[in-house]
Amino acid sequence: MDATPTAEDFAFEAEVKAFLAEKFTPELRAAAAQQAGVFAEGDLVREWHRILYEKGWIAPTWPKEYGGPGWTPMQRFIFDRECGLAGTPALASMGLSLCGPVIMGYGTQEQKDYFLPRILSGEQYWCQGYSEPGSGSDLASLRTRAVRDGDDYVVNGTKIWTTHAHEANWMFVLARTATGGKPQAGISFLLTPMDVPGLTVTPIRSMSGEHEVNQVFFDNVRIPVANRVGEENDGWTVAKYLLTFERGGGSSAGRLNAQLTRLKAIARTEHGDDGQPLWEDKSFRSRIMELETEVLAIDWTERRQISSLRAGEPAVNSTASMLKLIVSQATQALNQLASEALGLRAGADQRHALGMHANEAVIGPDYALTPTARYLNSRAATIFGGASEVQKNIIAKTGLGL
Structure with missing residues (x-):
């Protein structure tokens, strides 16, 4: 496996960082930080979609002939990872990542001409x-x-x-x-x-x-x-084709690393029963380190996938299923640790309360706004997009030959 970025990859990474520094404004960052769902809420999604569309970066996986940027697998990985690290709004994927590629693969010319430009522009959600x-x-x-x-x-x-x-x-x-x-x-x-x-x-x-x-x-x-x-x-054939785009080829490690950074900041600020920062609690810090090791393994597994795609090899179903399984579990564990670190602060959902009383100040630090909502929302992560039990069956069948 050769997952070493080229000079062109490093140049592209710098371009992405510069773009995010300019276009992902403090206002957008603040709005994205309050999102607890799998995808960002509608108005925020539309605004970030518009920004990426104007740049020509809204559909990283689309071929140039249909309006995509024509990126290599490594460039797609870099873009996805940098967006995750920055905490950009998670775009709803149903049009761009699922329906669009299906229309490319199975649609008539009339369907391609009508739907694809409108999916790209955001006219169709x-x-x-x-x-x-x-x-x-x-x-x-x-x-x-x-x-x-x-x-x-x-x-x-x-x-x-x-x-x-x-x-x-x-x-x-x-x-x-x-x-x-x-x-x-x-x-x-x-x-x-x-x-x-x-x-x-x-x-x-x-x-x-x-x-x-x-x-x-x-x-x-x-x-x-x-x-x-x-x-x-x-339609079953079409649906199976669609599902090949739902998993594999991207980067979850970026967003997981961003969660790790937030968790470490909470642990260094919040105190345990002994009055010391949680980061000084060896047991709590050990749980964070275990998750950091897991996220590092996810990162390298995703890089291995990209290396295979760059070499022209097809995506491996068992690897995609393994990543879906492990990423879901890591997401839940990170959110659970953040909620535990907050203690009593984790009991109140201030995002919705502040929506009714917008002039009231946040009780406690800003980082206390979303971890509990994210924890509760992430309980579904091991179900949606293919339940963990289904992923284990795929791994056993296609990966282990059982």
Whole structure:
């Protein structure tokens, strides 16, 4: 494995750092620091999207022919890592990272010409209609039906845990267009605007207080056949293609290292029962060091992946699953330690209280605003994007040959 950056890579890293120093303003930094969800909230997402779009850096993985920057795998890794270290707003990935590449791979020329420029510009804000009550990791058991009626499909059913459906104006949906045979058969991949008659979005508040996910109901929603991506009843193939973009090739280590830095700052400031800073508590410091070692291993595993991609080798499913598993666990552990370090300060969610009383001062340091909300939100990290149990099965099957 050769993960050594080239002179061009170092020059690109300097360019990214300079861009972030200029464009990631103190106001944006302050707003991003208060985000506790997986993705930043709508207005902040739109502003950061606009800045990256104007620079030409909004779609790092897209080919130049579709408006991407044409970066190498190492440049994509560097950009992702530097953004994570800086704490930039986490952009909603459903359009840029998922639906866009699917349209490139399976869409008609008309679909490419219409959708791709609008995804790039941010005119279209996408959400993903996959999971259903009773159909999460076992996605093949989905029951939302799409019945052909002339030039339309008439869709009935419900989707759940739909991230940012309340912000989005478009959704890609998996719906059953035929029954019988294997459960994976008879599923189609459809695209629909969110303002069509019969489509209703109901918010779901997480225990952290975030409104990030929703339940979406389809009551005789009409979706044009022209908005189907791929062949009818072949949506499972399209969905599997999409999932290859959901994992692998990026950098989680940047954001994890930023969390580590915040955690160390808290530990050096907050005091334990003995009146000494928590950093002086060998047991607590040891737990931080264990996590730092794990994050370092994640960083080098991601670099190894990038090295393989740079050599023209395909991404390894078992490695992507291993990273999903370990990154989820490390995220939870970091947030838990931060909450423990805050002690009684961790009991109040000041972000929402201050939203009602904006003139009141924060009780305690700014770093006490989000760790508990992040801890609560991250409990879902080992479920969404492929539950840990599913990832272990993939590792056992494709990585260990069991």
